[in-house]
Amino acid sequence: xxxxxxxxxxxxxxxxxxxxxxxxxxxxxxxxxxxxxxxxxxxxxxxxxxxxxxxxxxxxxxxxxxxxxxxxxxxxxxxxxxxxxxxxxxxxxxxxxxxxxxxxxxxxxxxxxxxxxxxxxxxxxxxxxxxxxxxxxxxxxxxxxxxxxxxxxxxxxxxxxxxxxxxxxxxxxxxxxxxxxxxxxxxxxxxxxxxxxxxxxxxxxxxxxxxxxxxxxxxxxxxxxxxxxxxxxxxxxxxxxxxxxxxxxx
Amino acid sequence: xxxxxxxxxxxxxxxxxxxxxxxxxxxxxxxxxxxxxxxxxxxxxxxxxxxxxxxxxxxxxxxxxxxxxxxxxxxxxxxxxxxxxxxxxxxxxxxxxxxxxxxxxxxxxxxxxxxxxxxxxxxxxxxxxxxxxxxxxxxxxxxxxxxxxxxxxxxxxxxxxxxxxxxxxxxxxxxxxxxxxxxxxxxxxxxxxxxxxxxxxxxxxxxxxxxxxxxxxxxxxxxxxxxxxxxxxxxxxxxxxxxxxxxxxxxxxxxxxxxxxxxxxxxxxxxxxxxxxxxxxxxxxxxxxxxxxxxxxxxxxxxxxxxxxxxxxxxxxxxxxxxxxxxxxxxxxxxxxxxxxxxxxxxxxxxxxxxxxxxxxxxxxxxxxxx
Numbered sequence: 001x002x003x004x005x006x007x008x009x010x011x012x013x014x015x016x017x018x019x020x021x022x023x024x025x026x027x028x029x030x031x032x033x034x035x036x037x038x039x040x041x042x043x044x045x046x047x048x049x050x051x052x053x054x055x056x057x058x059x060x061x062x063x064x065x066x067x068x069x070x071x072x073x074x075x076x077x078x079x080x081x082x083x084x085x086x087x088x089x090x091x092x093x094x095x096x097x098x099x100x101x102x103x104x105x106x107x108x109x110x111x112x113x114x115x116x117x118x119x120x121x122x123x124x125x126x127x128x129x130x131x132x133x134x135x136x137x138x139x140x141x142x143x144x145x146x147x148x149x150x151x152x153x154x155x156x157x158x159x160x161x162x163x164x165x166x167x168x169x170x171x172x173x174x175x176x177x178x179x180x181x182x183x184x185x186x187x188x189x190x191x192x193x194x195x196x197x198x199x200x201x202x203x204x205x206x207x208x209x210x211x212x213x214x215x216x217x218x219x220x221x222x223x224x225x226x227x228x229x230x231x232x233x234x235x236x237x238x239x240x241x242x243x244x245x246x247x248x249x250x
Numbered sequence: 251x252x253x254x255x256x257x258x259x260x261x262x263x264x265x266x267x268x269x270x271x272x273x274x275x276x277x278x279x280x281x282x283x284x285x286x287x288x289x290x291x292x293x294x295x296x297x298x299x300x301x302x303x304x305x306x307x308x309x310x311x312x313x314x315x316x317x318x319x320x321x322x323x324x325x326x327x328x329x330x331x332x333x334x335x336x337x338x339x340x341x342x343x344x345x346x347x348x349x350x351x352x353x354x355x356x357x358x359x360x361x362x363x364x365x366x367x368x369x370x371x372x373x374x375x376x377x378x379x380x381x382x383x384x385x386x387x388x389x390x391x392x393x394x395x396x397x398x399x400x401x402x403x404x405x406x407x408x409x410x411x412x413x414x415x416x417x418x419x420x421x422x423x424x425x426x427x428x429x430x431x432x433x434x435x436x437x438x439x440x441x442x443x444x445x446x447x448x449x450x451x452x453x454x455x456x457x458x459x460x461x462x463x464x465x466x467x468x469x470x471x472x473x474x475x476x477x478x479x480x481x482x483x484x485x486x487x488x489x490x491x492x493x494x495x496x497x498x499x500x501x502x503x504x505x506x507x508x509x510x511x512x513x514x515x516x517x518x519x520x521x522x523x524x525x526x527x528x529x530x531x532x533x534x535x536x537x538x539x540x541x542x543x544x545x546x547x548x549x550x551x552x553x554x555x556x557x558x559x560x561x562x563x564x565x566x567x568x569x570x571x572x573x574x575x576x577x578x579x580x581x582x583x584x585x586x587x588x589x590x591x592x593x594x595x596x597x598x599x600x601x602x603x604x605x606x607x608x609x610x611x612x613x614x615x616x617x618x619x620x621x
Contacts (some may be wrong), residue, residue: 063273063275065320164464226351
């Protein structure tokens with residue numbers, strides 16, 4: 001379980017507020033919004049399954065050989081699991097999130113716990129990290145060598161420099177958008193942070209199943225992000241707190 | 251053209267193998283530069299401003315889990331395409347824990363590694379120990395020949411650019427230590443134009459590096475080999491070319507932490523030279539220290555100090571240095587236009603000590619792209 005989601009979430013696979021007490025408080029704070037009026041108290045949910053048919057290489061696939069390991073220690077993964085061996089997990093590569101015009105006007109409270117983007121086995125884990133705007137992300141180094149995490153993406157440019165095993169640095173993301181993250185030392189390492197305007201997102205399990213709970217009534221665009229790209233989009237409406245099924249095939 | 255075809259054939263051959271995977275990558279750099287108008291080897295195009303470019307194509311093929319083929323091709327203006335690297339590598343040879351490589355590759359000497367390429371070089375040029383051509387040739391020469399060539403850049407470098415040569419190497423890691431043992435054609439100071447061995451000796455190279463903590467690597471390298479060509483002028487005395495050896499040793503350090511990177515090397519080389527009346531040992535000491543600091547995302551500054559110090563040689567009652575001592579400072583700024591595109595503005599000042607004359611300098615704007 002990702003610890004950063006625990007205080008606010010019932011299900012770590014969903015990005016919406018799950019604690020009933022917090023939910024009531026949250027809705028009271030937003031009671032002036034049509035989206036969160038009396039009707040919205042009946043929350044719906046979006047469930048579905050992602051099917052990936054597209055054959056795609058591991059996007060963090062390391063080069064076949066490190067040619068300069070003839071001069072210095074060859075990079076090895078700390079766990080011995082091998083470079084990005086777990087990177088093909090669907091749960092690390094896919095995110096489903098909702099967009100709507102009405103939710104853009106809302107100020108959602110970011111979680112106090114910090115999501116984690118690991119540097120482990122010479123790869124970023126997960127490869128796609130969805131967060132609510134205003135969230136602070138931790139970047140721990142769990143390899144026994146240096147990494148240098150950086151991004152030149154317009155929502156947040158940063159360069160964390162080099163820090164050793166066991167240390168972590170954090171960055172707060174205050175602007176919504178797509179943040180491409182790289183390692184300056186290991187060019188194959190890359191990840192994407194989706195800085196989202198609302199908390200209605202979910203990470204599927206490795207079988208592709210997902211659920212976004214506590215979605216207010218309204219019309220949304222449901223988007224599937226896979227790997228480094230936006231893979232698919234569908235329009236979806238929630239009425240009367242119903243459960244809606246949205247499946248994606250990519 | 252034949253070389254281009256050879257690369258393409260190699261690429262295709264590797265791709266059609268069911269198990270192999272080939273990664274093609276490369277780097278292109280262009281620049282506009284202006285040097286001082288001097289006759290120094292540090293001057294380019296007689297001091298006239300000029301554009302230039304360089305292109306490198308890397309092909310790394312994984313044939314099996316243990317067998318790799320590595321190829322670098324390099325192209326410069328008005329030059330044929332060169333193969334800097336064509337090597338077969340076998341990792342964990344016979345499950346003995348060490349690796350084996352044979353072909354043409356960068357010798358395990360010093361710690362230049364991938365900083366020889368424009369996108370990894372903090373600045374524009376390489377340190378003096380890698381670039382500056384001394385007055386000592388790899389052919390038989392008289393004392394007057396050597397002294398008359400001081401500052402002309404017609405002889406050997408201390409470390410010949412990237413030290414690519416043809417040979418074989420065993421290397422590996424043991425805990426925090428790294429080792430490499432190689433034999434090759436040529437010498438550390440004279441590899442660049444050699445395709446086959448010029449004498450009956452092989453260059454023997456040792457390298458040992460130790461990484462006590464993450465971010466700090468200390469290395470030592472040593473090499474020895476006969477450096478004179480058997481095809482040159484006849485030797486003045488009854489000694490074969492094997493008697494005239496180059497002995498060279500190097501210590502290096504690589505340190506990085508946060509946004510600070512530091513590299514340094516110090517190298518000492520001695521050549522036994524068959525001057526006309528006696529064999530004479532000529533030596534040279536070279537060094538550099540370079541640092542880079544990233545102030546904020548995309549933008550960094552870097553600087554390098556490097557120098558060469560030459561020993562003295564007796565000539566008609568005086569003892570001049572056999573080449574002019576040099577000190578060079580190179581400093582610049584770099585800005586990443588995007589992840590793979592770097593633009594650099596660099597200024598270099600070179601001082602030839604003990605010689606009154608024009609001062610060398612260089613100003614260059616370089617654009618480098620990795621792909």
